[in-house]
Amino acid sequence: MKKLLLALVASAAMLSAPAMAQDKKLKIGATTYGLNAEFMQIWSAALKEHPAVKSGKVDVTVFDGRYDALVQQEQFNTMITQKFDAIIFVPMDIEAGATAVQMAHDAGIPVVGSNARVNSDLLTSYVGSNDVEAGELEAKAVLDKMGCKGNLVIIEGPIGQSGQIQRLEGNEKALAACPDVKVLEKQTGNWSRAEAQTLMENWLTSHPGQINGIIGQNDEMALGAIEAIKAAGLKVEDFAIAGVDGVTDAINSVKRGEMASILQDANAQAQGALDVAIKAANKDYKPESKIWTQYPDMKWADGAEKDYLVPWTPVTKENADKLLESRN
Structure with a gap:
């Protein structure tokens, strides 16, 4: 048993x-x-x-x-x-x-x-x-507003991260269709609003009256650039600006007509x-x-x-x- x-x-x-x-x-x-x-x-x-x-x-x-x-x-x-x-x-x-x-x-x-x-x-x-697609879409939004002529700057993500690499590929793909556009500066802002603001402050000083467009590889950096423009007493509407992500502040900025953005879900x-x-x-x-x-x-x-x-x-x-x- x-x-x-x-x-x-x-x-x-x-x-x-x-x-x-x-x-x-x-x-x-x-x-x-x-x-x-x-x-x-x-x-x-x-x-x-x-x-x-x-x-x-x-x-x-x-x-x-x-x-x-x-x-x-x-x-x-x-x-x-x-x-x-x-x-x-x-x-x-x-x-x-x-x-x-x-x-x-x-x-x-x-x-x-x-x-x-x-x-x-x-x-x-x-x-x-698809970050290549995002890079192309945001660059096209900037280039369309610029009428495919003038000068722009690119604020990149952290060097070596896939978003930076692939969005830059998309940026350059769109730029290839506008040979009259000159890239004055290209530097990392490390996805940071504060770092991008500092970069943009420096660039506005280095290239007074010459920057027409700003490609921020994410919204935070595009928003940092906008802060720099406002702090310099310039009009945001005089610039073509785009970012990627669709964060809350960027959506509100789109509503105000300050920038373009693409929602990343x-x-x-x-x-x-x-x-x-x-x-x-x-x-x-x-x-x-x-x-x-x-x-x-x-x-x-x-x-x-x-x-x-x-x-x-x-x-x-x-x-x-x-x-x-x-x-x-």
Whole structure:
């Protein structure tokens, strides 16, 4: 009888083991290049609002990479040591980030890229947007207002990050169609409004009355340039200015006719990446974010696509209020 009871207990344990594994709360980490500015704050908040997180199926930990590839590598070490089930990676550096991905791969932890690219074939998937397209769209907005003639400056993202590399490619693609436009200055503002303001103050002094257009590779830097123009007592409307992201201040600036911007959907990128990361850790998972119905051209394909590209939305005076309402 005792042997029979032991056998029944063992049998029950074997039957329940898979069920327990299925019910295990997944632990997913996300390392971002930095959380100082609004865009990545929106991206990070969207993870916490994902239905699988709110229902308690998944625990998400967001790490601030502090704009340092080495800090991000240490964060990977932490997640590997603590046996996270999957990692979402928004890398600071397109090349340096590959080492971190290799470490996670060697530890058997799937890595999903989001928002910024890393030069690695080991990512499970990438969920972001086409930055070459964004660079071309923003440059075209500036060039159209300039009438394809005059001088402009380019405020770049952090050198070596994929957004900087790919948006510059798009900028130059648009510039090639306007051979009479001269680029007076091109320098990094590190995605920072304050750094861009300082750059622009210097350029307005170095090139008095010569700058007609400003390409900011993100909205924060375009907004910094606007602050510099106002501080110099100049009229913002005399300049053609564009940025990328659709952050709140930029949308309001578009409403005032000060600049052009393109919305990069942080919510869709983050929640899409989390759906794919959960799928990589649990093969039975079905996506729970509404973004797959919001963007029907971005097919879920059972979480198996290498690239999920969220479309850009140009910010206009007509759609600005609706975009702002979606933030509340």
